[in-house]
Amino acid sequence: MLIALFAIQWRGTESVGRVFGPVMIVWFIAIAASGLVAIVAHPAIWGALDPRHAAGFVVHHGIFGFLVFGAVVLCVTGAEALYADMSHFGRKPITLAWYGLVLPALLLNYLGQGAVVIGDPKALASPFYALTTGPTLWPIRSR
Numbered sequence: 001m002l003i004a005l006f007a008i009q010w011r012g013t014e015s016v017g018r019v020f021g022p023v024m025i026v027w028f029i030a031i032a033a034s035g036l037v038a039i040v041a042h043p044a045i046w047g048a049l050d051p052r053h054a055a056g057f058v059v060h061h062g063i064f065g066f067l068v069f070g071a072v073v074l075c076v077t078g079a080e081a082l083y084a085d086m087s088h089f090g091r092k093p094i095t096l097a098w099y100g101l102v103l104p105a106l107l108l109n110y111l112g113q114g115a116v117v118i119g120d121p122k123a124l125a126s127p128f129y130a131l132t133t134g135p136t137l138w139p140i141r142s143r
Helices: 002-011 013-041 043-049 051-077 079-089 091-119 121-125 134-141
Strands: none
Touching: 013 043, 013 091, 043 051, 043 091, 091 121
16 A cells, blocks of 8 residues: 555655545444444444543543643644645545544444443454454455
8 A cells, every 4th residue: 555655655645645535434334333342242342432431531530631631622623734734635525524424434333332342341452453353354454
């Protein structure tokens, strides 16, 4: 993938987007599907969306809780990448991609990771990779 990226990068972001746009769509669909499978097995994970959990964490852990919460927000939003992409594509396509694909896929995947850990606490060592097994693992894990 990196060789392909460097081979076409001199042509500009448009050609990179043509190649990696579909790849990223498949990636987000794959991580959403893997998360959804785990959520179906452990639907109690939906309770993690209750904002009282986050508020309780911040209150209980003081400034450390606030800093961790800030880091989580940055991880989920990918704010730096969105601002960089906004100059290339504009607000409308970024907003559509974020709310239509990226955010739902990330939420399903993160909830799926939590569901996997609920089902098997040993999965805490690598919850992302614990979502997929067997032949479905190679496209996710290939480096």
